[in-house]
Amino acid sequence: MTPTNHQKHQAGRHLAVAHAMLHGYSAEIVGSHRYVEVNGLSAVVMLAGMGAWQIADVTDFISSGQERYILVDVTDAMTALYLVPGDELRKGVRERHESFLERVGGTRPRNPQSRHAAIEPAHVAQWRDHWSLFER
Secondary structure (H helix, E strand, O other), rough: OOOOOHHHHHHHHEEEEEHHHHOOOOOOEEOOOOEEEEOOOOEEEEEOOOOOOOEOHHHHHHHHHOOEEEEOOOOHHOOEEEEEEEHHHHHHHHHHHHHHHHHOOOOOOOOOOOOOOOEEEHHHHEEEHOOOOOOO
């Protein structure tokens, strides 16, 4: 039986908590959706299983106020975690999206209604294993 997307995202939260604990931090899953707490600080967990983290609505993402993200990459059966400050992640997503729209004339060419964006590992490489994000 193939795992559902929901199950994969839940596994990402478990991986984030496990890695935090292995790095000496207290950690737990919070709620039933996307959140964990590390050292008492909340973070949204996003999972990439095919090389990039997908954002369904770039406008909603950019307007969120989340302070911390844990991006879990399980592509090719390797696990990598990127611990990114929310403002930095949103800034990068906004800049790349605006740059893309400028290159294509201001409107997505295949689907003008699409609000999709993606975060590639190269976009967040500097934040790999940046556990100090959870130090007080």
